[in-house]
Amino acid sequence: MIELADLSLVSWSRAQFALTAMYHWLFVPLTLGITFIIAFMETIYVRTGNEEWKRMTKFWMTLFGINFAIGVATGIILEFEFGTNWSAYSWFVGDIFGAPLAIEGMLAFFMESTFIAIMFFGWNKVSKKVHLLATWLTAVGANLSALWILVANGWMQDPVGMFFNPDTARNEMQNFWEVLFSQVAVDKWLHTTSSGFVLASIFVIGISSWFLLKKREVSLAKKSILVAAVFGLISSIYLVGTGDSSAKSVAVTQPMKLAAMEGLYNGEEGTGLVAIGLLKDANTDRSSEPLSNFYVKMEIPKFLSFLAFADWNAFVPGINDLLEGNEEQGIMAATEKIERGKVAIRKLSEFKEAKKNGNEAIARALRDELTSEQFKEEYFSYFGYGYFTDVKDLIPNIPLTFYSFHIMVALGFLFVALFALSLFLLLKKDITRWRWFLRFAVLAIPLAYIASMSGWVVAEVGRQPWVVQDLMPTMAGVTRISSGSVKLTFWLFVVLFTILLIAELKIMFRQIKIGPKH
């Protein structure tokens, strides 16, 4: 059976993965969005022949190049970390997870790396139109790269299109299209890439606003704001839509995550959506009545029920319903799930034993039982629960999930307003005279990063304790290695990535200060 690692190893492995993932995510969203903004600008240049658009394209391309290099540097570690730190998980899911990853390499990475070289160095080597094509393909390649890794991530949140093979002790793919087009995977890709578009648009508007505040490059800055505001406004409205769709998927596939996002302990029909709230000690008081987990909160009545299930009176389960069960609503108690999970684990163990001892008849009978639809539905779907003894371990970190979710949503709506206002001031007023707005636009850049990072915290912290929803707990996926080794590599990465981040920021600030080349 899978040997469980000690908690210190699990915690350090999680910390290392979180660290590398978060550092990587500092750079990816800008890449996803700014490549399109650059492509728009270059398209205008090719169509009009106006050199200012070329200068603009090259300026934003320089900033993109600085950001891209460190994105690549932090990205390679993530791919290999699945193996180095999560090897039990890698085997358990490799048959499904590996395929998107390999496709990503073959299709998207080569596209990106081939055309990015032309984009940077091909100005005098290929025709204008081929260069433009290369720029567009870099943008498409970057976003396709994101597709496959997010499909894999989506599968971990909602494992579909597979069956468990007791002989190999892993999940095996049964239906590729189900994996690729699962609602969670599609939502995840659309929501994540559009969040990148929004962040990049804010980045461009913010830096352009800085130029306007300094009364430099006024024409170039205004044109940049125009492109970014249009792209940003469309993307942000789309982002809200995909966010809504994601929440609906979460309500069905990960009800515990939804409850954590809302700090909802006791479910009810017609549940309200917490607009603003200050949590009490949310992790301990399991018997509390609704409201008592908040010092203060402002709620939009019945809105959570509507958002999650498109029905104002739908029942949204709370943490207590999910742990203790709710017969009326047909929710099984966590203790029952744990029991069923233990049965699945025991059966698999007996099968392995029979196989090892050469008891063919017993092994065959157990294999038939393990792979039967009934067993799958009644027992195997709770396999991961079998590793738990205390139901409290099934609750994710509520304050972190709750606040991250609310920060993300609030900032998301703020950005819609920012784009709309940018366009209004640019087209109907003289934006250079609205200095408070320009200052606000500069400040919005870090806010965009906070919103983006919060989104991942909701997705990844909110799904704990699972690495594969209901099937594999995080503690079972870890590589057996001394926690000292992981501690050492964690600090190694802290130092290395922090140094590189400082370098990146200093170079970026300097390049912005220098401005576009004449």
Place this chain on the structure above:
Amino acid sequence: MLENLSHLALQHYWWVIISLLGALFVFLTFVQGGQTLIYTIGKTEGEKTLLLNTLGRKWEFTFTTLVTFGGAFFASFPLFYATSFGGAYWVWLLILVAFIIQAVSYEFRKKPANFLGAKTYEIFLVINGVAGTILIGTAVGTFFNGAEFILNDMNQVLWQNSARGLEAVLNIHNVALGATVFFLARTLGLLYFIYTIDDETIVNRSRKRLIYCALPFLVVFLFFVIFLFLKDGFAVNSETGVISVEPYKYWNNLIQMPLALVIFLLGVVGVLWGIITVLFRNRDNGFLFAGPGAVLTVFVLFILAGFNNTSFYPSLSDMQSSLTIQNASSSRFTLVVMSYVSLIIPFVFAYIYYFWRAMNRKKITDEEMNNESHVY
């Protein structure tokens, strides 16, 4: 169409793809090899800039090939991915660090306010060139010499040596492969300089230096190959899956697969001709022979490791835990899906070739460095 292939045929097909990616990666380490020579060949700032720019336009291919190699291994042979990466923790982590510092160095080196100074980024590139090639070569050496691991009944890896993979350097044959990759990368790097740079001083210096890289390469390569063909290997019984030691296994593999023998010889001749044509015929296009030659040679070495009922990742702690292309692979269904996707590979190669040619049509010059808007 592909659904009709047997699981075994698909496993072989994917081992061919892995071998091809591995071979391409080793060829593309000419970027790493070139990086180790920036101080030897580039004496002035202008020369160094030329060298780093001709390499810098290709570094991403090497990087991407490494990432795709890892991804393809994960997808097609996940048990190897889980066992080797999870087990030989320190080797892979060090390799990764060597590549992390490479990725930023080209872009950051010449930029104002780069925090660490140009020199530091150049040293990062040298470290990547030396450590990246030697460590990867040494790690691949374990395909032939094995590693200390046990797999439990859930295929969980239990590594048996606390050095977590670093113990591979204690085996001279592993190290010989590391040194071979290192000197091959340097040789290819020099050939690449000669082929792509229009600067007499750099080209002359590279020509003079070539013999000092090519000779050690030939010595360690010969040592590695002779050792390989004389050593025992780990054979797998195709019926029972039982692993056993077979004398001269890799030599037997080469003889029993005549096509592999032919490709191997072609590859070796290609590399030698690439060196000879530059050294003794004063040509500048040796890279065009040595590059493909390296691809063919390394491709066959991977084939020898996995084909013909051979364990490609032998366990020295528990022989029956050894990995073969049969027991380490993905399910048949997954391999079929990925095989369909792999049909796009020729198209990918075609556009890479087309654009690579478009970008390299003219040799890189000092003048271009002064006029180009994006210079590393």
